[in-house]
Every structure is written in C-alpha cells, then in structure tokens.
Amino acid sequence: MKKILTTLFSITLIVLFSNCSHKKEKYATILYFNDAHQIYPVRDELGERGGVARLKTIVEKIKKENPETIVVFGGDLAGGTLFGGLYHGFPMIEAFNLIPIDIANFGQHDFDFGSDITKQLVDSSNFKWLSSNLKDNKNNTFNNLPTYIIEQKAGIKICFIGLTDNMNTTKQDGKIFQKDLFEACKNSLQKIKNETPDIIIALTQTSLKTNEKLINEFPQINAILTEEQYENSSNIYYVHKHPIVSPCGNMGSVVRVDLNKINDEISLKIEVHALDSLVAENKELAILQEKYKNKLNAELSKPIAKLLCPLPIKGNLYKETKAGNLITDAFRDYYNSDIALINGGGIRANVDKGVFSLKDAHSLLPFGNKICVVKLTGEDIYNFIENSLNDDKHKRESFLQISGASYKYISNKLVSIYINGNPINFDKKYTVALSNYLISGGEGLKKISKNKILISQEKALNDVDLLINYCKKKGEINPKIEARIVNLKIIK
Structure with a gap:
C-alpha cells in the first residue's frame, strides 16, 4: 500500500488515477465527508475547520458545475463530543436535509445513545441510509435498511455498500449487532453481481489496515471512502491502484471523486477541498449554526461549582488522574457503593x-451513559480490572479510573488491590458503580451477567447528572492524586 497524497487545510490537491477530461463528456461526481460531531466549525490548536454552512457552499458550487453529483456522508454525527452529548445528532440531520445530502453510512458513535435514538435519526432524514453489516436481534438489517444502494449518474451505474466497525466502543443495548465485515461484504457483493454496476464503492468506518485487507480480498471494490485518519489532513492511499480516501476529522474537508466512463472503462479523478476559513459560509446554514451555538452556550454557561485545580485529559488511559478521581467519587457518593469505576x-x-459549569461537566462526560450498580466478588473485580490494563506498547481506552479502592500493576498484570484500605477478599461480594457501557462489554471487557446487576440502566441516572449533583453539593471541588493507581514499572 502506498500513500500518495496528504493535503493540509490551506491547499487543494488533485490525484489523477487515469487520464480523463470532462470538457466534452458527461461525468458523475461524488462528494464525500464524514465525522460530523457538531454543526458549527471546530476551533482548536489545529485552527478552524468544518461547519455545515461551509459544507453547503462547497456542495452548491460543485453541483452548479456538475448537476450529476451525489453527496455522501460516511458516518459519526451523534455522539463523542459535547454537542453530540446534548443534541444526539438531530441538529446534524436538520442541516443535512437542508444541504441536502443523498446517502449516509453509520459510524459507531451514531449508536452512542442507543439504537432507538439512531432509528429516530434515520426516520428524520430526507436522505438514504444503508448498512451491509449491522443487524438487529432478529438478524434483519438494522431498521430494515438496504445493504447496498445503486445510483445512476451521467450514464454510470454506481453501487455503494456500507460497513461499520468497532461497535464494541458504543452503547450496547442488545438491539444492534455488528456482523463480520468480510462476510457481510462478500454477501453484498454477491447480491450486487446481478445488478451489473459500473463501479462499486465501499463506505467504511474502519481502520486503514482493514480497508487494505478488504481490497485485497475483494478486488471488485473499485474505491473505498473511509473514516478520518487525522484531524488536520486528508489522505489518499492506494492498493493495486484502488484508492482509499480519508478526509479530515470534524468535517475539515470534502473529497470530490469525478467518474468518467469511456469505452466501458471508468476513470477516477480525486480532489480534496478544505472546509477552512477561506470558504464562505452559506447564509441559511450559518443562521442555523449560530442558533444552536447560542442555545448551547446559554444552557451550558451556568456555573455549578468552583474548581480549584485544572483537570487535564492527559493520563486518563494509563495513570490515576484528578478527573478520574472526581468522576468516580461522584458515582460512589450517589450510590454509596463500595467502589466506582470509569474507563479512561x-x-x-x-x-x-x-x-x-454545565458545559465543563458535559464536556467531560458527553456520552450520556447510565451509571448502574452491580454486585461482584473480589475475584470478579480483580479479573475485570486486570483485563482493562494496558500492555507495554498500547494505551487502551478501557483503562479504569477508580474510587473506594486502589490498585498496583506492572504492564498488564495486577499486583494488588485494596478496597476501603483492606486487601481485596476474593470470596467477598462488593457493590460496584459503573456504566451500562462497561457492563455490556464495552472496550472489549468481559460482559457482566444480568443476575449480578442490582440497579439496571432502566433505573439508573446519567453519568453527567451524577457529576453535576456531586459538584453542586460540594460547592468547591479540588480532587487530589492519592495513589489510587500505581504503576510499579514507572516507580522502578
């Protein structure tokens, strides 16, 4: 596999996969973007990018050049950010209906608030959704959606399939299941064969390595439009001349793919358009952006406590942090449980x-998880925590912050656990407050059986509400590092 193009925000670059000219012949255009976590532009240390108003400007410009254009969204519009945590993706659907877009695939974060919310998002859409590998508990395609979509533009029959990976990192509600990507791809391609498309494009939410394997196993896939690899750059790779195209994160760019059919051969021309401050904002969508931004700021600017120390995000995946201590203390305080856990x-x-402020609380915990209570033996707790640990090479999002207990470890092995100052008793049962996400096996941890659940998600409160109530009660918050988590390898 060769990487052939990286583009930063300030430039637009072109990769030509075969010689083609569109001056005299009709051609089809696909506009592709993904990772739409908030409706207005993102502003951070990487600069300003994204926003639906700029997206509409680019879409209108290119549709004016070529009416034979399909606008495609690759997935992730619901969770993962503060904006998503409050609005669950519905403002993005409102904006996409106005742009408008034509086809959408799912990212795992589109299920962060449960599959019932995802169904509402789909039902609110004026565009088509598809999924080739997401099934319900009756093994039907999620929400009875198609496994592939065929569009005809400029005399070219274009087929799309949609593949979503990493569903273990979103909310597990027992109503949505990820089927093997390769088996699903094989089944879809078999069905598509009778449709005789001119070109097959896979919309994927998976890793670059998996995309490469898909092309090697299914060479009939002509191109893959996939998830972001980086926040600030768009990338085009190819495997045996088959492109894998990855736009910027947070709607930082739009990829344009022009398709030309000459003597039954399809040629591809790929451009990357930055959605940065150089792109003028569409007035209608700019008003919509501002409406939601003002609404969000008004609600979230309300103070709830005084924070006496900063809460840096760094370290949550490999060591004890002040944020981890504050949050787990809030969970344990509300339920009076023996211990409380949250994955970093x-x-x-x-x-x-x-x-x-409320904004700070929702920024810390944007997923809207329910904090449940389970009763586990000391041995269960020991194994659960040990399974969450990092190895020497990788930091895992499963790494557990803790309250009411402390543990020491080396690499991915526990050395000791103390609960309320006493060594853990493998035979004793303890109450544990933790999220429904972890209970259901999120981050690859072992699923906790239903008969061990004391307070289920149906009766549980949201994580952010517990944090807010705890901070209000305290008035002043000043979490300390207390040797709750000790990496003995670092000490040595």
Whole structure:
C-alpha cells in the first residue's frame, strides 16, 4: 500500500488515477465527508475547520458545475463530543436535509445513545441510509435498511455498500449487532453481481489496515471512502491502484471523486477541498449554526461549582488522574457503593480551574451513559480490572479510573488491590458503580451477567447528572492524586 497524497487545510490537491477530461463528456461526481460531531466549525490548536454552512457552499458550487453529483456522508454525527452529548445528532440531520445530502453510512458513535435514538435519526432524514453489516436481534438489517444502494449518474451505474466497525466502543443495548465485515461484504457483493454496476464503492468506518485487507480480498471494490485518519489532513492511499480516501476529522474537508466512463472503462479523478476559513459560509446554514451555538452556550454557561485545580485529559488511559478521581467519587457518593469505576476513554476533555459549569461537566462526560450498580466478588473485580490494563506498547481506552479502592500493576498484570484500605477478599461480594457501557462489554471487557446487576440502566441516572449533583453539593471541588493507581514499572 502506498500513500500518495496528504493535503493540509490551506491547499487543494488533485490525484489523477487515469487520464480523463470532462470538457466534452458527461461525468458523475461524488462528494464525500464524514465525522460530523457538531454543526458549527471546530476551533482548536489545529485552527478552524468544518461547519455545515461551509459544507453547503462547497456542495452548491460543485453541483452548479456538475448537476450529476451525489453527496455522501460516511458516518459519526451523534455522539463523542459535547454537542453530540446534548443534541444526539438531530441538529446534524436538520442541516443535512437542508444541504441536502443523498446517502449516509453509520459510524459507531451514531449508536452512542442507543439504537432507538439512531432509528429516530434515520426516520428524520430526507436522505438514504444503508448498512451491509449491522443487524438487529432478529438478524434483519438494522431498521430494515438496504445493504447496498445503486445510483445512476451521467450514464454510470454506481453501487455503494456500507460497513461499520468497532461497535464494541458504543452503547450496547442488545438491539444492534455488528456482523463480520468480510462476510457481510462478500454477501453484498454477491447480491450486487446481478445488478451489473459500473463501479462499486465501499463506505467504511474502519481502520486503514482493514480497508487494505478488504481490497485485497475483494478486488471488485473499485474505491473505498473511509473514516478520518487525522484531524488536520486528508489522505489518499492506494492498493493495486484502488484508492482509499480519508478526509479530515470534524468535517475539515470534502473529497470530490469525478467518474468518467469511456469505452466501458471508468476513470477516477480525486480532489480534496478544505472546509477552512477561506470558504464562505452559506447564509441559511450559518443562521442555523449560530442558533444552536447560542442555545448551547446559554444552557451550558451556568456555573455549578468552583474548581480549584485544572483537570487535564492527559493520563486518563494509563495513570490515576484528578478527573478520574472526581468522576468516580461522584458515582460512589450517589450510590454509596463500595467502589466506582470509569474507563479512561470515557473522559473526553480538559477543564481549566475556576468556574465549573454545565458545559465543563458535559464536556467531560458527553456520552450520556447510565451509571448502574452491580454486585461482584473480589475475584470478579480483580479479573475485570486486570483485563482493562494496558500492555507495554498500547494505551487502551478501557483503562479504569477508580474510587473506594486502589490498585498496583506492572504492564498488564495486577499486583494488588485494596478496597476501603483492606486487601481485596476474593470470596467477598462488593457493590460496584459503573456504566451500562462497561457492563455490556464495552472496550472489549468481559460482559457482566444480568443476575449480578442490582440497579439496571432502566433505573439508573446519567453519568453527567451524577457529576453535576456531586459538584453542586460540594460547592468547591479540588480532587487530589492519592495513589489510587500505581504503576510499579514507572516507580522502578
């Protein structure tokens, strides 16, 4: 596999996979983007990018050049950010209906608030969704959606399939299941064969390595449009001349793919258009952006406590952190459980010291997980925590922050656990407050059986609500590092 193009925000580059000219002949265009976590532009240390108003400007410009255009969204519009945590993706659907887009695939974060919310998002859409590998508990395609979609533009029969990976990192509600990508791809391609498309394009939410394997196993896939590899660059790779195209994160760019059919041969021309400050905003969508931004800021600027120390995000995946201590203390305080846990990957923001607002709380915990209570033996707890640990090479989002207990470890092996100052008793049963996400096997941890659940997600409160109530009660919050988690390898 060869990487052939990287583009930063300030430039637009072109890769030509075969000689083609569109001056005299009709051609089809696909506009592709993904990772739409908030409706207005993202502003951070990488600059300003994204926003639906700029997206509509690019779409209108290219559709004016070529009416034979299909606008495709690759997935992830619901969760994963503060904006998504509050609005669950519905403002993005409203904007996409106005742009408008034509086809959408799912990312795993589109299920962060449960598959019932995802169905509402689909039902609110004026565009088509597809999935080739997501099934319900009756083994039907999720929401009875098609496994592939065929569009005809400029005399070219274009077939799309949709593949979604990493569903173990979203909410597990027992209503949505990820089937093997390769088996699903094989089944879809078999059905497509009778449709005799001119070109097959896979819309994927998976890793670059998996995309490469898909092309090697299924060479009839002409191109893959996939998830972002980087926040600030768009990338085009190829495997045996088959492109794998990855736009910027947070709607930072739009990929344009022009398809030309000459003597039954399809040629591809690929451009990357940055959605940066150089792109003018569509007025209608700019008003919509501002409406939601103002609404969000008004709601979230309300103070709830005074924070006496900063809460950096760094470290949540490999060591004890102040944010982890604060959050797990809030869970344990509400339920009066023996211990409380949160996976470090569920803590999503830096918070500066000073006024601690609703915005800060929702930024820390944007997923809306329910905090349940289970009763586990000491042995269960020991194994659960040990399975969450990193190895020497990888930091895992499963790494557990803790309250009411402390543990020491080396690499991915536990050395000791103390609960309430006493060595853990393998035979004793303890109450544990943790999210429904972890209970259901999120981050690859072992699923906790239903007969061990004392307070289920149906009766549980949201994680962010517990944090807010705890901080309000305290008035001033000043979490400390207390040797709750000790990496003995670092000490040595």
